[in-house]
Amino acid sequence: MGELGTKLGLDELTGGAATISRALLAEFIGNLLLNLFGCGACVKISLESNSETDILLIALAFGLAVFAAVSAIGHISGGHLNPAVTAGMLCTGRIKLIRAVLYVIVQCAGAAAGSGLLKALTPDRMAGSLGCTGLGVDVTELQGFGIEFFLGFLLVFIVCGVCDANKPDSKATAPLAIGLTVTLGHLLAVDYTGSAMNPARSFGSALVASNWSHHWIYWAGPIAGGIAGALLYVHGFTAPPQEPPTRYRSVAGDEKELKRLDGGKLDDMA
Template sequence: MAGSSIKEKLGVEEITRGIWRALLAEFLGNLLLNFYGCASCISIGDSAKGPVLVSLTFGLVIMAIVQSIGHVSGAHVNPAVTCGMLVTGNISILKALLYITVQCLGAVAGTGVLKALTPHYAQSKLGITVLTHGVTPVQGFGIEYFLGFVLVLVVFGVCDVNRSEVKGLAPVAIGLTIAMGHLAVLDYTGSSMNPARTLGSAILTGIWDNHWVYWLGPILGGISAALIYKHAFSAVPIERTTEYTPVQVQVQDKEVMSHA
């Protein structure tokens, strides 16, 4: 019994049942994120790319990814989201570890493809996220913490199975949240929001300055948001709703009549 309980918590059986589709989806999602997102940070012509263009590109590519692979893997495409799902029991330990692994590999692959298709003179940064001069590592950690927090809070909100009014809006809501984060604090930390996204650029450029900020910040923020949503904000199932509505009264009246 104890052995089966451990296997259940680890998710041993789950990872043997066609998980390759979900892993492929997470890999491809991060590949596309780093390719398109980081491409928006590179200028190879005369026109300079501003923060609005970068912010919208990251938001739009996430929207496209969630729309296309959400039904396959849940479209985490971010270790912070996966860790939030893990601490709330929405994903097993082994599956979470595999998700994070392929997310990182996908990000490296995406930046690698981008580097291969970018002129040599423009390959120095490839969308790397670094702290702006004057921003301390602690401040950067705080910025990334709140970026991870708001992202995971929105993800949990739009994915709540008991909220029918948000069905179909998840890709737009999540994409706009990503864009909002970039618009707000792109000048502080580069607005990573995603450890895997930053890792991909760091490996291809060799720039590791304050790299821990981009892992601990979003992940701890995501875990905090996930726990708060689950224990304080989760929508009440319809059958447990106690608020007065005419529909409930009619149903109750019919039940009384049928028993009379």
């Protein structure tokens, strides 16, 4: 295999075929659960169809879904669950191109499967748009792009911070931090853009609901923001490598070493 093939990640399809297969399955299942439970919180199954959108319910549902999924599959695939995160990891050299492309494909497939299951499990009269993302009242496309850009920026910036290899203490709380970041983004942006934050999540809902209105925003915004967040963290905020603990020798050992180096002159001076 040539050098180019190795850089692109072709070696992962041969030597590590079993490993990448598990990672792809993990990303598929993670996105399936995200769209099933997260978008499910957007469906008003109550007969009170005129009730207001419960933003807190939606924010917690998506945040908890991400927290649970990352906790379960993070050690297998890295717990990307989001093309914006994958794009950020690709641009900073954390993963190779072929793995990134495969991740995005299975993320979208998993999200579509999750939204399909949600549609199948929901009464037709109550299904509505199945949590499909869309711009709020009087929100322009440029404003929507800006909101999704900063949602992607925030998420990937936090992901890079809690997964920094030089900060091992933060890894235990990484799934919770990432889930809370998703919750934070939804608390802000549900009324603006539906708070996609995740192109695959938006794709799955749009595919099942056949609603592609302003769909480009939900790809361009989070991915551009994710790349910016990843590059900023890696080049500006990466923690310094931890130095190994210093080993001290006994004072007596230090004195013997000095005598040896000085040819015994220390005794004469005494």
